[in-house]
Amino acid sequence: MKNFALKGDIIYTPEPGKFRCHEDSYLVCGDGKVKGIWRELPERFSGIRVEDYSGKLIFPGxxxxxxxxxxxxxxxxxxxxxxxxxxxxxxxxxxxxxxxxxxxxxxxxxxxxxxxxxxxxxxxxxxxxxxxxxxxxxxxxxxxxxxxxxxxxxxxxxxxxxxxxxxxxxxxxxxxxxxxxxxxxxxxxxxxxxxxxxxxxxxxxxxxxxxxxxxxxxxxxxxxxxxxxxxxxxxxxxxxxxxxxxxxxxxxxxxxxxxxxxxxxxxxxxxxxxxxxxxxxxxxxxxxxxxxxxxxxxxxxxxxxxxxxxxxxxxxxxxxxxxxxxxxxxxxxxxxxxxxxxxxxxxxxxxxxxxxxxxxxxxxxGQVGSFEEGYEFDAVVLNDASLGTALDLQMDQRMERAMYLSGTEEITAKYVGGRKIFERL
Amino acid sequence: MKNFALKGDIIYTPEPGKFRCHEDSYLVCGDGKVKGIWRELPERFSGIRVEDYSGKLIFPGxxxxxxxxxxxxxxxxxxxxxxxxxxxxxxxxxxxxxxxxxxxxxxxxxxxxxxxxxxxxxxxxxxxxxxxxxxxxxxxxxxxxxxxxxxxxxxxxxxxxxxxxxxxxxxxxxxxxxxxxxxxxxxxxxxxxxxxxxxxxxxxxxxxxxxxxxxxxxxxxxxxxxxxxxxxxxxxxxxxxxxxxxxxxxxxxxxxxxxxxxxxxxxxxxxxxxxxxxxxxxxxxxxxxxxxxxxxxxxxxxxxxxxxxxxxxxxxxxxxxxxxxxxxxxxxxxxxxxxxxxxxxxxxxxxxxxxxxxxxxxxxxGQVGSFEEGYEFDAVVLNDASLGTALDLQMDQRMERAMYLSGTEEITAKYVGGRKIFERL
Missing domain, CATH: 3.20.20.140 (Metal-dependent hydrolases)
Structure with a gap:
């Protein structure tokens, strides 16, 4: 399985108390595992396939x-x-x-x-x-x-x-x-x-x-x-x-x-x-x-x-x-x-x-449920644009809202172990 | 405002304890009010416009x-x-x-x-x-x-x-x-x-x-x-x-x-x-x-x-x-x-x-929230077909499921005071 990356607003909880947020960043997958998160794609990954989910939330499965x-x-x-x-x-x-x-x-x-x-x-x-x-x-x-x-x-x-x-x-x-x-x-x-x-x-x-x-x-x-x-x-x-x-x-x-x-x-x-x-x-x-x-x-x-x-x-x-x-x-x-x-x-x-x-x-x-390096590449892409608001929200607020408000139709794509198993077209 | 009817699986609660169900029936509206519910459209309503929502739930707004x-x-x-x-x-x-x-x-x-x-x-x-x-x-x-x-x-x-x-x-x-x-x-x-x-x-x-x-x-x-x-x-x-x-x-x-x-x-x-x-x-x-x-x-x-x-x-x-x-x-x-x-x-x-x-x-x-005669014609049409199951359900079970499971996308149409204010096309 080759390397690829998802681009979007990446959010996860390495510890219980607080969301870790990487806005408009790249989440790189290699051999079904998380390689890391970068604001700009490092040179060693240049040319890999990038799935562009800009503006959407990306969180662990x-x-x-x-x-x-x-x-x-x-x-x-x-x-x-x-x-x-x-x-x-x-x-x-x-x-x-x-x-x-x-x-x-x-x-x-x-x-x-x-x-x-x-x-x-x-x-x-x-x-x-x-x-x-x-x-x-x-x-x-x-x-x-x-x-x-x-x-x-x-x-x-x-x-x-x-x-x-x-x-x-x-x-x-x-x-x-x-x-x-x-x-x-x-x-x-x-x-x-x-x-x-x-x-x-x-x-x-x-x-x-x-x-x-x-x-x-x-x-x-x-x-x-x-x-x-x-x-x-x-x-x-x-x-x-x-x-x-x-x-x-x-x-x-x-x-x-x-x-x-x-x-x-x-x-x-x-x-x-x-x-x-x-x-x-x-x-x-x-x-x-x-x-x-x-x-x-x-x-x-x-x-x-x-x-x-x-x-x-x-x-x-x-x-x-x-x-x-x-x-x-x-x-x-x-x-x-x-x-x-x-x-x-x-x-x-x-x-x-x-x-x-x-x-x-x-x-x-196993190593599941986080975007730390070496974790299984389980990722969900969620389009929260349909959850309208007049406010400009922070990423952690968007995630909290997605928890309270999103139904099935906001789920845009899902990857499990590096494999895309669902995409809403 | 002329008479018209909605056809479908009509359900409401004239009393608190129990759903009243009219499968595959006609809910007739006259001048913004409920005229009644019939399995077959009575002769005096023959020729009125019928909105066919067969197989869908119709309940009060x-x-x-x-x-x-x-x-x-x-x-x-x-x-x-x-x-x-x-x-x-x-x-x-x-x-x-x-x-x-x-x-x-x-x-x-x-x-x-x-x-x-x-x-x-x-x-x-x-x-x-x-x-x-x-x-x-x-x-x-x-x-x-x-x-x-x-x-x-x-x-x-x-x-x-x-x-x-x-x-x-x-x-x-x-x-x-x-x-x-x-x-x-x-x-x-x-x-x-x-x-x-x-x-x-x-x-x-x-x-x-x-x-x-x-x-x-x-x-x-x-x-x-x-x-x-x-x-x-x-x-x-x-x-x-x-x-x-x-x-x-x-x-x-x-x-x-x-x-x-x-x-x-x-x-x-x-x-x-x-x-x-x-x-x-x-x-x-x-x-x-x-x-x-x-x-x-x-x-x-x-x-x-x-x-x-x-x-x-x-x-x-x-x-x-x-x-x-x-x-x-x-x-x-x-x-x-x-x-x-x-x-x-x-x-x-x-x-x-x-x-x-x-x-x-x-x-x-006022007279709102029921399908008894004379009530305001507020009606919601809900398509529960997307809530898949291997069972054949009764209407009251379908309504209970709709309460627990349906999101916005199951709402098919809505009437308030006899006026259609929403329809999902």
Missing amino acids: LCDLHIHAPQYSFRGIGMDMELLPWLETYTFPEESKYGDLEYAKKAYEIFTEDLRRSATSRVNVFATIHREAAVLLMDLLEKAGICGFAGKVCMDRNCPDDYREEDARTSAEETRKWYETVKDRTMMRPILTPRFLPSCSDELMEQLGKFQRETGLYVQSHLSENPEEVEWVKELAPWSENYGDAYDRFGLFGGTAKTVMAHCVYSGKKERALMKARGVYAAHCPQSNLNLSSGIAPVRTMLEEGLHVGLGTDMAGGASLSMLRVMTDAVQVSKMYWRYLDKKKKPLSAPEAFYLGTKGGGSFF | LCDLHIHAPQYSFRGIGMDMELLPWLETYTFPEESKYGDLEYAKKAYEIFTEDLRRSATSRVNVFATIHREAAVLLMDLLEKAGICGFAGKVCMDRNCPDDYREEDARTSAEETRKWYETVKDRTMMRPILTPRFLPSCSDELMEQLGKFQRETGLYVQSHLSENPEEVEWVKELAPWSENYGDAYDRFGLFGGTAKTVMAHCVYSGKKERALMKARGVYAAHCPQSNLNLSSGIAPVRTMLEEGLHVGLGTDMAGGASLSMLRVMTDAVQVSKMYWRYLDKKKKPLSAPEAFYLGTKGGGSFF
Whole structure:
């Protein structure tokens, strides 16, 4: 892959607190990685192809740490329940359909095409329990140019007969078979995906833990999302100190098993300490936590304690696929956290939320989410000219506005790993 | 104005709890009013013009009970403060510019054009203290086809020297002059607009009360938005029982002075009882209340107590001009109210929020916000085909999705008072 450059108004957050802005500059890509940013193109790059996006914002591709692809069909409806009845009523019936590959193809094509046109470049995706549909989803995501991790879901208890793997052995075997099919992929890589503790028997968890140690697979699941769920886990795993510890007993909570856990709304001090000790990522999903009446995660506290925190849509707990929207949701709920739960916890700022949605969560994928030298060349071009104003704005203000106001139509182009995967003509 | 009909999937909420759906039907307009809805066009309407929007949603124009037009320029930025410092830092400096009619024209043209393309048909708008710019804003809104109320802002204390009316007499006189210019308008009608109690001296309030009794003007202002503001009002009006009562002492709180008050986040039992007794409308602005860290208004309580409640963007406390978005914000914050403030207060449902944004707030403007016979013919056509899904959805589900997911580009056409004011070609 040859060198090339994007020209425009380049903005990113190497640190959480502040946007770094390079107006009317060149962002150079070499072999899929960021080479640097220059106001004038250095002589050694003279003659390289320049894509001219002058006047447009260029920022790192966004990292969605938690999406359920099969739930995309019912996004924006069924907002009248909390987590557990919502799973029974809306989610399991829909996910059970993905045994039909034709339906899976129809639904996943809609999802992947919308994702391609979004500002998201890297994802952690849940499929369903169906092995073939999970492979199909990975095919379609790769075809769309998206990188990250996808998992066949494992679940063998507390779910309907028509949407449950027969037993722990079957679930583990199907997971092995799926892994063998996809283990050599480099764009969408496999990730071990026990749905959440209530759906997985101890025996299944043991087998998955063993399989993790054999393969070194990363892990994704859910943690402390809803009060009733947390209570249920206490009943199901009375031997555990907390929900996180229940995963940890099976070796599925960070350490050598790099792990991301969605939500962490009710993660207490001990659970957070374990997350920190094990390097577990929290995928903060504020829009989902609003829609399912879950609550507000203690994000400021997690940041103060030095935990890894990124953002997720949690489609279809979250209705919108836009990670720009999720950033502003994170800011908004942090203000309610401050107002009603703890006045010592300062709300998130716009650049802090931007950091979480780029470099913060991006590190789960490697050198991702920044324009520092050596980072994966993931870049989004956004045309904010349609967001009219009588003011002359600074670049950081334009970026904040783009977070609050832009829809899909402002996304002009997207590059992932140096490859252009979308351009609005 | 002749009869005509719109054909499509017609949906509205004559009552709060449930959508009423008429699939593939005709919505007939006569003399700017709704005549009715029919599956087949009755013989007496045979031969009338039919606008064919088959397959698209048709719902009542949305009613934004609270917008600050001059703040549109800085929407989506400056989200790092609470109300009072936010006013000093961002709002007053921007509003002070509207003494320059050229700047006002440039900024208001952007605002009114975006409003024309939105799903909003009726508005209550704050201008600035500048009489001529307020008239210009009304001109531009009428040219854009929007109906409702607009007010020259009155303020003579606790604001910067370059953005304050000289004294109570000057403010009242300017208001009289402005009223004389615009009193005969039928689309954008004048409304008395004391900014909020802290900005208006007792003398000014007295003069405005007197002027209201002479003219019968409606009134718009702010109420109990932020804890520091509420405390400040206690200091400024120690003779009042509560913030609402402070307005009431001057005759500017409902009764014969039909009144809408924005926010009411901290309206206690007595204040709400006074609102109910006086028929005062609450303009619930959930997005603004999030952005300015204000809090969550007790909307369920207000509805139980029989208060008039509508929705507002509170541009630019709210960043988005979309009233569909505000409806979903209202649902989301009501869930946090339930979770953290009062488990007895059931969250709002989608059709309840839709009702508030249409018929609930619409009654401030007259027979507005429904498709019942005799209502103003305000109708929005929305093409939800771009919101892909593998499912076959019911109409009420499509409407809920449109609330959560649609941006400006899904708005296909808009009618206000029987007049087509926007169509996407």
